[in-house]
Amino acid sequence: MKIGYLGPEGTFTHAAVEAIFPHIRNVPYHTIPQCMDAVRDGEVELAVVPLENALEGSVNLTIDYLIHECNLPIVGEIIAPIEQHLLVHPSQLDDWMHVERIYSHSHAIAQCHKFLHRHLKHATYEYVTSTSAAAKYVSEHPEEKIAAIGNRLAAKQYGLAIAKENIHDYDYNHTRFIVLHRERDLLPVTDKEDGFKTTLMVMLPKDQAGALHQVLSAFAWRKLNLTKIESRPAKTGLGNYFFIIDIDQKMDDVLIPGAIAELEALGCTVQILGSYPYYTVKKTSLV
Numbered sequence: 001m002k003i004g005y006l007g008p009e010g011t012f013t014h015a016a017v018e019a020i021f022p023h024i025r026n027v028p029y030h031t032i033p034q035c036m037d038a039v040r041d042g043e044v045e046l047a048v049v050p051l052e053n054a055l056e057g058s059v060n061l062t063i064d065y066l067i068h069e070c071n072l073p074i075v076g077e078i079i080a081p082i083e084q085h086l087l088v089h090p091s092q093l094d095d096w097m098h099v100e101r102i103y104s105h106s107h108a109i110a111q112c113h114k115f116l117h118r119h120l121k122h123a124t125y126e127y128v129t130s131t132s133a134a135a136k137y138v139s140e141h142p143e144e145k146i147a148a149i150g151n152r153l154a155a156k157q158y159g160l161a162i163a164k165e166n167i168h169d170y171d172y173n174h175t176r177f178i179v180l181h182r183e184r185d186l187l188p189v190t191d192k193e194d195g196f197k198t199t200l201m202v203m204l205p206k207d208q209a210g211a212l213h214q215v216l217s218a219f220a221w222r223k224l225n226l227t228k229i230e231s232r233p234a235k236t237g238l239g240n241y242f243f244i245i246d247i248d249q250k251m252d253d254v255l256i257p258g259a260i261a262e263l264e265a266l267g268c269t270v271q272i273l274g275s276y277p278y279y280t281v282k283k284t285s286l287v
């Protein structure tokens, strides 16, 4: 069995995969869509991609590619702590405050705005496909006055020095990663899960007053606890949105099917994206 992840080696996604699936061969992919395509095309059985960060919110590329391009079931979730560091080539270590460009994933740069504003106001940003792609670039250009934002694993992998530790703006920094599979199979994980979730995609009927209120009521009176509701453009016209709704429990025989039937009776289109266990990575198991 093989697991694809957003690479190259040393991303937070890589660290999350190694923490939960230490015995399975993992394969890096350059982008999130390439990772998902690899599962769809059977190159790997599973893929892990980032979905949401506690400071910066959803990874829209993951949601949009899942809904519009690559319909794969979510079979698991990994929640991992995120610590961002400023990484430089060792030859630039004493002069880190004069770096002119910062390379990283857009989510990582967004998690460190306060630090960047305070200490590196003059620097410009270069957005790349992942934090470790940024670290790799910095290691390959020692003569340039540049830095990457990424983790300890990437610093080690690409021989960079940590100029400043823990530069993320708020202490509570976690990212949710989803595990995708071609079928709704069980995950090869020996650890006990921390809980279960069910994720739905709901498209409201057009121009119906109070439709969202009615949708929420279908969950509320059944006492189904929602942990997330988020809208994304349906990409069919201005004002057309779908909702991603996370329910804090496993699919059952009565409550969730009842809520879905009620939504469909209201004229909503509903798709079950997955009903899956989630696993929390302890800080100590990440490098």
Ligand SMILES: O=C(O)C(=O)C[C@]1(C(=O)O)C=C[C@@H](O)C=C1
Binding pocket: 006, 010, 011, 012, 013, 014, 050, 053, 059, 082, 105, 107, 108, 129, 130, 131, 132, 175
């Ligand atoms: O670039 C990485 O290291 C990733 O794994 C991607 C990603 C993200 O897309 O949010 C994952 C976790 C961090 O929040 C920053 C970047």
